[in-house]
Amino acid sequence: MHTCVNLTHLLLSNTVYSMVINHEESPGASRAGRPPVIFNPDFFVEKLRHENPDVFLELVLSNITRLIDLPGSEFAQLLGEDSPKTPTGGNGGFFRSFNFLKRKDKSLVFGTCLTESCMAQMYKLIDYLSKKLPEPLLTHRHFHAHLKIADMTLFDEQGNKTTMPNKERQIEALQLLFLLLPQANRSLLKLLLDLLYHTAKQQDKNKMSSFNLALMFAPHVLWPRHMTAGDLKDNLKKLNSSMAFLIKHSQKLFRAPVYLREYARMHFIGTKALQTKVSEPSSHYVAFLLFGFSRAGLMSN
Numbered sequence: 549m550h551t552c553v554n555l556t557h558l559l560l561s562n563t564v565y566s567m568v569i570n571h572e573e574s575p576g577a578s579r580a581g582r583p584p585v586i587f588n589p590d591f592f593v594e595k596l597r598h599e600n601p602d603v604f605l606e607l608v609l610s611n612i613t614r615l616i617d618l619p620g621s622e623f624a625q626l627l628g629e630d631s632p633k634t635p636t637g638g639n640g641g642f643f644r645s646f647n648f649l650k651r652k653d654k655s656l657v658f659g660t661c662l663t664e665s666c667m668a669q670m671y672k673l674i675d676y677l678s679k680k681l682p683e684p685l686l687t688h689r690h691f692h693a694h695l696k697i698a699d700m701t702l703f704d705e706q707g708n709k710t711t712m713p714n715k716e717r718q719i720e721a722l723q724l725l726f727l728l729l730p731q732a733n734r735s736l737l738k739l740l741l742d743l744l745y746h747t748a749k750q751q752d753k754n755k756m757s758s759f760n761l762a763l764m765f766a767p768h769v770l771w772p773r774h775m776t777a778g779d780l781k782d783n784l785k786k787l788n789s790s791m792a793f794l795i796k797h798s799q800k801l802f803r804a805p806v807y808l809r810e811y812a813r814m815h816f817i818g819t820k821a822l823q824t825k826v827s828e829p830s831s832h833y834v835a836f837l838l839f840g841f842s843r844a845g846l847m848s849n
Contacts (some may be wrong), residue, residue: 734802
């Protein structure tokens, strides 16, 4: 019997923004003096975002510019100070209607089979995104940054640029950019990429590879609304490859880089020990972070 992955089930099982601290005690354990157990490794990053947004923004942007060379106009666009002209009609309507994804009667299906029903639901989602999204999920602001990320390659032993993608650096840059997305965009993007990732994992049965899916969804995730395929012809291949990369590595992209987690943790608790579910970095790595943050002027007084 053919099966399909139900979008509603995936949505309800998505625990990225669920409770991050568990104050319950294990059976038989002492209730006195036990510190909370942190389950979300990005807990302190999110705490920093909400309680010290200026520090959070400076930290993320400084690391983005370390990885990506953005000229003044492109950096201003990333900050929202210099945005391209975009359609303005109904800009808030789509995300206000985000609950349509939760209704069982409108649940969308992606699956291991290439049935007419599955394909019809896939095209229905594409049609909905094309009509309702006010801008691409990755936003107009981030467009040039994503083009730069696609060009990140490794260097050979002589320091010459090669054609081999620097996947580790690309993933790190994407993790940082995703932290700057509006919450509604980030939530929907994660849900969509999860669906495409699990669909691509079954490509031997459904014939839908990550690249095939990228061709279908790149216009709604990456393409600026004010540009056509003709406008993008020089970057079309790059954008499609970028979308395929997002699908393939989606399970890593919604985590903050380790050094951001560590800085955020130290920002609130210093070097005080805290029982966490996160692996503790080595003492040498912490010393390196402290030195780097001190040089960058990011250490709290």
